Amino acid sequence: xxxxxxxxxxxxxxxxxxxxxxxxxxxxxxxxxxxxxxxxxxxxxxxxxxxxxxxxxxxxxxxxxxxxxxxxxxxxxxxxxxxxxxxxxxxxxxxxxxxxxxxxxxxxxxxxxxxxxxxxxxxxxxxxxxxxxxxxxxxxxxxxxxxxxxxxxxxxxxxxxxxxxxxxxxxxxxxxxxxxxxxxxxxxxxxxxxxxxxxxxxxxxxxxxxxxxxxxxxxxxxxxxxxxxxxxxxxxxxxxxxxxxxxxxxxxxxxxxxxxxxxxxxxxxxxxxxxxxxxxxxxxxxxxxxxxxxxxxxxxxxxxxxxxxxxxxxxxxxxxxxxxxxxxxxxxxxxxxxxxxxxxxxxxxxxxxxxxxxxxxxxxxxxxxxxxxxxxxxxxxxxxxxxxxxxxxxxxxxxxxxxxxxxxxxxxxxxxxxxxxxxxxxxxxxxxxxxxxxxxxxxxx
Ligand SMILES: Cc1cc2nc3c(=O)[nH]c(=O)nc-3n(C[C@H](O)[C@H](O)[C@H](O)COP(=O)(O)OP(=O)(O)OC[C@H]3O[C@@H](n4cnc5c(N)ncnc54)[C@H](O)[C@@H]3O)c2cc1C
Numbered sequence: 335x336x337x338x339x340x341x342x343x344x345x346x347x348x349x350x351x352x353x354x355x356x357x358x359x360x361x362x363x364x365x366x367x368x369x370x371x372x373x374x375x376x377x378x379x380x381x382x383x384x385x386x387x388x389x390x391x392x393x394x395x396x397x398x399x400x401x402x403x404x405x406x407x408x409x410x411x412x413x414x415x416x417x418x419x420x421x422x423x424x425x426x427x428x429x430x431x432x433x434x435x436x437x438x439x440x441x442x443x444x445x446x447x448x449x450x451x452x453x454x455x456x457x458x459x460x461x462x463x464x465x466x467x468x469x470x471x472x473x474x475x476x477x478x479x480x481x482x483x484x485x486x487x488x489x490x491x492x493x494x495x496x497x498x499x500x501x502x503x504x505x506x507x508x509x510x511x512x513x514x515x516x517x518x519x520x521x522x523x524x525x526x527x528x529x530x531x532x533x534x535x536x537x538x539x540x541x542x543x544x545x546x547x548x549x550x551x552x553x554x555x556x557x558x559x560x561x562x563x564x565x566x567x568x569x570x571x572x573x574x575x576x577x578x579x580x581x582x583x584x585x586x587x588x589x590x591x592x593x594x595x596x597x598x599x600x601x602x603x604x605x606x607x608x609x610x611x612x613x614x615x616x617x618x619x620x621x622x623x624x625x626x627x628x629x630x631x632x633x634x635x636x637x638x639x640x641x642x643x644x645x646x647x648x649x650x651x652x653x654x655x656x657x658x659x660x661x662x663x664x665x666x667x668x669x670x671x672x673x674x675x676x677x678x679x680x681x682x683x684x685x686x687x688x689x690x691x692x693x694x695x696x697x698x699x700x701x702x703x704x705x706x707x708x709x710x711x712x713x714x715x716x717x718x719x720x721x722x723x724x725x726x727x728x729x730x731x732x733x734x735x736x737x738x739x740x741x742x743x744x745x746x747x748x749x750x751x752x753x754x755x756x757x758x759x760x761x762x763x764x765x766x767x768x769x770x771x772x773x774x775x776x777x778x779x
Pocket of ligand 1: 389
């Protein structure tokens with residue numbers, strides 16, 4: 335084993351925490367600096383009306399294998415943290431309240447689950463079902479040589495219109511936080527492949543039974559501290575001070591500290607500030623400056639009594655609402671979270687008008703919708719990077735021009751052989767954190 339290194343991790347989001355866990359597991363001394371008072375970054379808990387909720391509703395699925403692996407490392411009981419539900423895409427029409435699409439995948443081994451799921455879809459004719467199976471399989475498995483938009487890709491595939499409009503396009507917007515006409519076909523194909531060309535349980539929904547901060551950040555913190563690591567919140571790293579091709583020290587709350595190795599796990603804009611004018615970082619600074627961002631808004635609605643949904647997650651089409659989530663499993667059966675991804679009309683509406691429109695849409699879908707007690711809109715302006723065609727060219731790698739400085743975070747490109755990267759997701763953040771730590775360890779060897 336290499337000599338014990340003193341390692342600083344800057345940023346306590348899911349990527350930084352995953353890197354810290356991996357390094358602690360290998361016996362290194364880790365100090366994690368987080369500028370905010372809490373850990374979790376873009377996936378953290380908040381308190382609203384005495385309830386522990388999330389800064390934004392998140393969706394996790396069985397394909398999040400690195401997340402499950404990280405949770406095992408820190409001895410978390412995954413069966414208690416999540417309720418695992420077979421995949422169902424129930425899409426409702428906001429105006430008529432009718433079901434627009436209902437794809438339920440049975441618990442058969444892949445790809446039989448998709449085959450039987452599609453064959454049982456009520457809104458398609460037999461001809462459409464067979465066409466869909468054939469063409470979706472081709473779509474999934476034909477290499478995209480030159481990246482194009484998802485809209486173009488889907489229109490070339492000649493899938494049934496209702497399948498694209500009512501299912502694949504809303505899924506693209508949710509998975510890539512980018513509208514289909516702007517989104518990368520390669521990135522979307524990669525997400526679909528990792529979900530469908532995989533064991534059947536990869537399509538399952540993982541519904542947290544608690545708030546996000548308690549799914550990973552709090553447990554990771556406990557593990558890091560137990561392994562002798564240190565976590566400093568309210569500690570903003572102000573500057574990286576380099577000498578030659580190394581970072582000599584870092585400036586935190588006006589205190590200078592030195593470390594053998596440093597991992598920068600901050601979001602891209604914060605990374606760019608710290609890397610500005612650092613020697614050897616010109617290319618990665620240029621890449622970061624080309625990234626564009628998309629917002630995600632979550633509207634929490636607190637009702638006077640419980641509001642059970644037919645499935646814990648509903649898709650909504652033909653309206654302003656996009657996805658509606660029940661919060662029953664995390665302890666609040668009278669709260670719904672309505673999610674809006676990327677730019678859209680919702681951002682231009684006064685909040686009262688948005689709440690009224692969403693309430694009316696839900697009233698069309700859910701019978702006897704109770705009175706609303708309170709509502710809260712949370713918008714994260716830079717929730718994700720925009721996942722446009724050829725996005726991976728604008729994503730920096732783990733290695734920087736400085737010997738003892740590495741990068742991790744959902745925006746960092748970690749694949750090999752030009753394989754497409756994941757969009758901005760928790761799974762992407764965790765994979766990058768673990769991979770960055772492993773690369774650091776292998777360099778030490
Ligand atoms: C509203 C919303 C909804 C989302 N929905 C989903 C979803 O459904 N499914 C999914 O998989 N993903 C979703 N995502 C994306 C997911 O949350 C992110 O990809 C992931 O959290 C990014 O983690 P990270 O560690 O890379 O970055 P961050 O979470 O941004 O962590 C970086 C940390 O660095 C800290 N920091 C910044 N500057 C400094 C400094 N100078 N010194 C010290 N610390 C600093 C920040 O405070 C932050 O805690 C969503 C994101 C948002 C915002």
